[in-house]
Amino acid sequence: MTARAWSLDKVMNAFEAVMIGALALAAFVVGAMQVILRYVFNTGFPWTEGIFITLTVWALMIGGSRAVRDRMHIRVDVFVMRLPSGIRRPIHFFANVVSLGLCLFFVYCGFLYTHFVWQIDVMSTDSYIPEWIIYSIIPVAMTAFTIRYLQVIWWSLSGRGPKEAGDDEVPTSHVS
Numbered sequence: 307m308t309a310r311a312w313s314l315d316k317v318m319n320a321f322e323a324v325m326i327g328a329l330a331l332a333a334f335v336v337g338a339m340q341v342i343l344r345y346v347f348n349t350g351f352p353w354t355e356g357i358f359i360t361l362t363v364w365a366l367m368i369g370g371s372r373a374v375r376d377r378m379h380i381r382v383d384v385f386v387m388r389l390p391s392g393i394r395r396p397i398h399f400f401a402n403v404v405s406l407g408l409c410l411f412f413v414y415c416g417f418l419y420t421h422f423v424w425q426i427d428v429m430s431t432d433s434y435i436p437e438w439i440i441y442s443i444i445p446v447a448m449t450a451f452t453i454r455y456l457q458v459i460w461w462s463l464s465g466r467g468p469k470e471a472g473d474d475e476v477p478t479s480h481v482s
Contacts, residue, residue: 315375318453322372329365333358356432360440367447374405374454399462406455409448416444 340354373379386397424438433440 314453315457318371318375318450318457322368322450325368326365326372329361329368333361333365336361353433356430357435360433360435364443364447367443368450371447371450371454374451374458377458395462399459402455402459402462406452406459409451409455412448413445413452416441416448420445 336354336358340350340358343350370379381401386394389397420438420441423441424436428437429435430437430440
């Protein structure tokens with residue numbers, strides 16, 4: 307693998323690790339604070355649930371980017387796994403190209419919607435923060451997904467990187 311690809315992978319790994327860790331920790335702190343306030347002091351803040359959900363969704367979306375890199379993202383491949391390895395590879399490649407196109411579409415639409423919400427200056431009634439901050443996860447996460455799909459496609463073309471799930475396995479035979 308080239309030095310540029312390795313450095314991109316390392317940068318993305320660091321970005322994902324820091325974001326997932328910080329967001330998950332912040333969600334834990336907000337969630338724990340609300341539980342303690344509610345059950346120990348019989349009080350609480352109305353914004354904590356909205357913030358907790360937002361932080362959790364952000365962490366999960368960034369985690370999805372890492373799943374694409376490790377080729378552990380959600381997909382329907384029950385039929386593909388039964389095919390010979392030589393046929394599975396082109397199907398995985400095609401699926402990754404289609405997924406890349408979908409992610410690019412989501413980046414574009416997510417940016418348009420986030421920009422629109424920013425322009426109309428809507429505030430969340432649950433968390434008391436601007437809605438554009440909440441919705442900005444879509445263009446941010448989909449950009450990370452796009453980078454990861456480009457990386458996976460490059461690895462697929464160059465024969466490097468992690469293999470698709472089941473590429474080295476022998477398909478099970480059907481019992482009649």
